[in-house]
Amino acid sequence: MRNPTLILCATALLAACSSPGRKAPVIHDPPPVVCEAPAGPVDVSTPDHVVGDGSAGSCTEGALREAAVQGGIIVFNCGADPVVIPVRQTVVFTTDAVVDGGGLVTLDGGSAARIFLLDANYNVTTPVLTVQRLAFRGGAAPRTGDDTADGGGAIYRDGGSLVAIDCDFIDNHAPATGQDLAGGAIYAFGGGSTTLVGCRFEGNSASDGGAVGSLNGDLIVVNSVFTGNAATGSDGNPGDGGCGGAIYQDGADERTAFCGVTIRGNTAGAIGGGVFRVSNDGTGTFTMERTAVDANTVTETGGGNAGGLYLQGLDLHVVDSTISRNEAHYNGGLWIHTCQVRMTNTTVAGNSAVGSNGGGLWLSGAPTGLLLNCTLADNHADADGQGAGAVFGGDTGLVLQNTLIVGNTGWWGPGCSDTLGDGGGNLQFTGEAPCTAQVTVVDPLLGPLGDHGGPVETLLPSATGPAVGAGTDCPASDATGRTRPIPCTSGAAEP
Structure with a gap:
């Protein structure tokens, strides 16, 4: 042999x-x-x-x-x-x-x-x-x-x-x-x-x-x-x-x-x-x-969860990334369980929970940390009796800063099931099921998810819209790699 x-x-x-x-x-x-x-x-x-x-x-x-x-x-x-x-x-x-x-x-x-x-x-x-x-x-x-x-x-x-x-x-x-x-x-x-x-x-x-x-x-x-x-x-x-x-x-x-x-x-x-x-x-x-x-x-009907990613027990850093168009019964995009979280310039868009809550994010086990300059858009949890198109779960230990929550849908509420922490610069539209106690309810006029330069797809806000200049303590660059001005635009990408 x-x-x-x-x-x-x-x-x-x-x-x-x-x-x-x-x-x-x-x-x-x-x-x-x-x-x-x-x-x-x-x-x-x-x-x-x-x-x-x-x-x-x-x-x-x-x-x-x-x-x-x-x-x-x-x-x-x-x-x-x-x-x-x-x-x-x-x-x-x-x-x-x-x-x-x-x-x-x-x-x-x-x-x-x-x-x-x-x-x-x-x-x-x-x-x-x-x-x-x-x-x-x-x-x-x-x-x-x-x-x-x-x-x-x-x-x-x-x-x-x-x-x-x-x-x-x-x-x-x-x-x-x-x-x-x-x-x-x-x-x-x-x-x-x-x-x-x-x-x-x-x-x-x-x-x-x-x-x-x-x-x-x-x-x-x-x-x-x-x-x-x-x-x-x-x-x-x-x-x-x-x-x-x-x-x-x-x-x-x-x-x-x-x-x-x-x-x-x-x-x-x-x-x-x-x-x-x-x-x-x-x-x-x-x-x-x-x-x-x-x-x-996730193909299991009536029980499958986390269409994009399931992450548990981690020191979690997500930067300049996009989680999009994923689907499961419970939670379409990203399920985070008992993690220390730092998400920067990240887009969570177009994900669907087809039978339960949490179209974009599902937070369990009290994760803590910061979502900085993120975009949560067009996520869906539309099944009868379900909701939280953007985020299901969590509490004020997870802070949103310079983040856009736009165009999400849910049977009982399009935004968040629970109140998250607020670091300022957050815009949400509509204001139903608000994600933070201080969120500004206004339409940032986001364009569609697509290739706008850089390694991943993004959604760009209007150059004349309210997201421009709304952000503080921003990352040096956005998800496309472009240098951010001071003050910066809220969301993952500059217009």
Whole structure:
């Protein structure tokens, strides 16, 4: 099983072995570069192992497996054309390794096998497996498994650390139901961190975390796109899963960081159509910058919640981001439970709670903190007997400042169910179900949600409207990246 011949690559063959300029049909151009990447592609100009001798037929699963045993820098020499390498038995890594496909190589599990396993000790951060310029397709973890080790259709990280750069993960799958059975594409368990840069995740599914699952490890995602992934379980956590249509992360003091990420059109069976992140002891951190969480859905009728994101027990920072067009029975946009909150230049717009309260935000467990220069607009909670189109729950421990609450709707009230804290500069229209005791009731004349420059969609107030100059103690820039004047405009974006 581990005896294929390894071909050592001479310097003259390096261009054929791994050229970043080439693209396989399934490998898309990398997503837009919005944020500075925490890691770039590893230099593979002096590889330790080369899979193949210049022909497509020489690039085999066996040759890759033999290289993986030894680790180091692994590249491919499969000819000038894109190549698909079938993988029918998981390739195992136990030492530091870099696998570079040069934009030409697709590893295909054929819906029969997980593709890669990083096998390390649960509580250590090494070894590090780096995969770059590769496509992973058709990976399949055991479809009827009931253990965390049965997650991760394309890659399962058991300890150690994983870095994926400029990779595609397409149609990979893990068990469809069960608690903590996560990561249709990637499941990271314990140990160190998982860092994803410039990657695309499409059409992956698992009980939790349709694309990515992480349990007791850090998760950093930069300049990446998640579309059409599904968390297929039900009943939540604890329960049979269905948490986090794109991303599921559970644990304690781990770090979560998103920057320049698009999470769009994903579905979950229970909680968090886009993202589910829980810190069980309240010590975790969650940072989201210049990120769009859009058009995600929780499909469970009569019980599903948090169409966009469910966040619990976290030190929470959301900056220059938009949460839009998400839908669930309870709470359409963002559910915040027992968090310390700092949201700045953030738009929550067009979300719907189709059967209950809280179209935009649902606040439970008395979260505290500040919403600074945010826009809560056109969110809906219109079912019979329901309301709080903008915000359900909360108290004066969560302060609104320079924030617009506009165009929200609800059966018994369009604004907020409870009185939140007031830092000044807040405008609401209409004034029914006021969100703070001192809110100014006036129409800021917002335009539609759309591309007005910058990394995410925003709504712009009228340049001659009452929001202009209403804000104090403002951020230096707005959600589009433009410098704010003093005094600034209330809301996420200047006109």
